[in-house]
Amino acid sequence: MSSSTRVLELLGLLQSRRHWPGDELARRLGVSQRTLRRDVDGLQELGYPITTTRGTGGGYQLSPGASLPPLVLSEEEAAAVVMGLKEIASGAYPTSGDAALSALAKIVQVLPVRIRRRIDSLRAVAVPAQGTEQSAAITDVASLTTVALACRDAETLEFTYRTRTGQVANRTIDPYRIVSVESRLYLVAWDLGRGDWRVFRADRIDGPRRTGKRFAPRQLPADDPVEYVRAQIRSMPGRYSVHATVQAPAERVRDEIAHYGTVEPIDDMSCRVHIEADSLGWATFCIGALEAPVVVHGPPEAIEYMRNWGRRLTAGTQEHP
Numbered sequence: 001m002s003s004s005t006r007v008l009e010l011l012g013l014l015q016s017r018r019h020w021p022g023d024e025l026a027r028r029l030g031v032s033q034r035t036l037r038r039d040v041d042g043l044q045e046l047g048y049p050i051t052t053t054r055g056t057g058g059g060y061q062l063s064p065g066a067s068l069p070p071l072v073l074s075e076e077e078a079a080a081v082v083m084g085l086k087e088i089a090s091g092a093y094p095t096s097g098d099a100a101l102s103a104l105a106k107i108v109q110v111l112p113v114r115i116r117r118r119i120d121s122l123r124a125v126a127v128p129a130q131g132t133e134q135s136a137a138i139t140d141v142a143s144l145t146t147v148a149l150a151c152r153d154a155e156t157l158e159f160t161y162r163t164r165t166g167q168v169a170n171r172t173i174d175p176y177r178i179v180s181v182e183s184r185l186y187l188v189a190w191d192l193g194r195g196d197w198r199v200f201r202a203d204r205i206d207g208p209r210r211t212g213k214r215f216a217p218r219q220l221p222a223d224d225p226v227e228y229v230r231a232q233i234r235s236m237p238g239r240y241s242v243h244a245t246v247q248a249p250a251e252r253v254r255d256e257i258a259h260y261g262t263v264e265p266i267d268d269m270s271c272r273v274h275i276e277a278d279s280l281g282w283a284t285f286c287i288g289a290l291e292a293p294v295v296v297h298g299p300p301e302a303i304e305y306m307r308n309w310g311r312r313l314t315a316g317t318q319e320h321p
Contacts, residue, residue: 013029050063148178151176157210159208171193174190174215176190181230244273261273273287283302
């Protein structure tokens with residue numbers, strides 16, 4: 001390959017992994033160690049932040065520097081790119097969240113400290129609070145990037161995790177992948193303390209720290225990580241267990257309820273619906289959106305909540321003199 005093509009491939013390889021031993025990197029490029037050093041020297045002269053270590057275990061890696069390889073972006077441009085990728089990675093747009101997350105991890109790891117601080121200061125402005133459990137805000141770029149890089153490098157991770165009940169515990173995990181489900185990011189990982197697969201909400205992960213310990217990736221017990229996360233969410237008991245009878249075919253109701261609840265047919269024109277939810281408002285919305293006669297059987301607080309909701313809607317649609 002030409003020298004220019006080789007240099008571009010070299011930059012791509014340096015961005016794809018945290019550290020490259022010199023002999024392995026030269027072998028991947030099909031060049032000698034001497035040619036590799038010359039290419040690296042040339043990139044360093046152009047301002048690319050490549051760190052070189054000598055001796056046993058030595059090699060090359062990208063480090064934070066004054067410019068953003070392989071593009072040369074201003075501070076304003078770099079901040080705009082990262083904040084935009086945050087939105088895409090959160091699943092807010094019909095673009096590949098995985099690709100955005102991968103790009104975000106590559107970019108943030110080589111940003112100068114001053115730009116990282118600028119991005120941190122923009123968090124509240126760029127991702128405003130939505131006031132709803134369905135918000136997909138990525139509130140900590142550095143934290144998300146640390147987790148993403150640990151997934152990429154198959155490196156054991158430690159962090160503090162806050163459960164939905166407010167309990168806090170230290171976790172040590174082998175990360176598998178970050179996925180976006182219903183505009184929220186989740187980390188799929190093997191929990192070393194519990195010896196089993198676990199799903200963690202990314203916004204409840206605090207202070208992630210890469211340990212430097214590498215692991216052999218395990219086989220996820222599902223073909224699709226997204227469907228695996230959805231199945232885990234469905235299996236978790238909600239604060240409210242709402243059940244109702246709907247006068248509509250089970251197949252139609254199942255399509256409308258999707259993965260938010262379970263549907264069991266009674267006969268050709270009716271079915272039972274069961275929704276586990278932390279919010280009565282969300283369960284009410286799901287049932288109300290079915291556009292079919294429904295009888296809510298419980299729990300009592302759900303029945304009362306829906307009655308009040310119905311009264312407010314009725315009052316709001318009455319004609320006033």
